[in-house]
Amino acid sequence: MIRFILLSVCAAVPFFTLAQSTTVYKCVIKGVTTFSQTPCAKDAQVITLKDINVIEAYKSSTPDKGISxxxxxxxxxxxxxxxxxxxxxxxxxxxxxxxxxxxxxxxxxxxxxxxxxxxxxxxxxxxxxxxxxxxxxxxxxxxxxxxxxxxxxxxxxxxxxx
CATH class of the missing domain: 1.10.287 (Helix Hairpins)
Structure with missing residues (x-):
């Protein structure tokens, strides 16, 4: 029974994502926009990117077009x-x-x-x-x-x- 529950959880994990995010820093160095994982200048702009659940994103971006x-x-x-x-x-x-x-x-x-x-x-x-x-x-x-x-x-x- 434990194995079945563990197997069910492992099979379902790819379909669920936790709200994780990645931080990226945007800097302008010598007129060129640069993105980095670490602050690249004192005036670095912080950009937070959220991970996307591909299944959910696909569902919401493709409205039902009568395809059944x-x-x-x-x-x-x-x-x-x-x-x-x-x-x-x-x-x-x-x-x-x-x-x-x-x-x-x-x-x-x-x-x-x-x-x-x-x-x-x-x-x-x-x-x-x-x-x-x-x-x-x-x-x-x-x-x-x-x-x-x-x-x-x-x-x-x-x-x-x-």
């Missing part, structure tokens, strides 16, 4: 949404590249492969394979685009909140 935990949370969520949108856009671009590469491979179809697919000609086999490939990639890309649109709507909602 929710606005910070909203900001962080907007940032997360932007990252997710970028990721989805990159995935769409990657899918489009993959589609183009696979489409190019289909274009090199031989008569033998077309016969195995049951097509009457190479052109029919290429059209059939390209159509099924396009449907698969279009479905995936459309799904990602819908997700992007919903994320943009959510982002707009968060940006409009005061």
């Amino acid at each position: 935990d929710t606005s910070v949370d909203d900001y962080l969520e907007v940032q997360q949404i932007e990252r997710e949108i970028k990721r989805l856009e990159l995935s769409i671009a990657q899918n489009q590249k993959e589609y183009a590469a696979k489409k190019q491979q289909i274009d090199y179809m031989t008569q033998d492969k077309a016969n195995r697919l049951g097509a009457s000609s190479i052109a029919d086999a290429i059209a059939t394979k390209t159509n099924s490939l396009k449907q698969a990639y279009d479905a995936s890309i459309n799904q990602m685009q819908q997700k992007i649109e919903s994320l943009k709507q959510r982002q707009q909602q968060l940006s409009q909140n005061p």
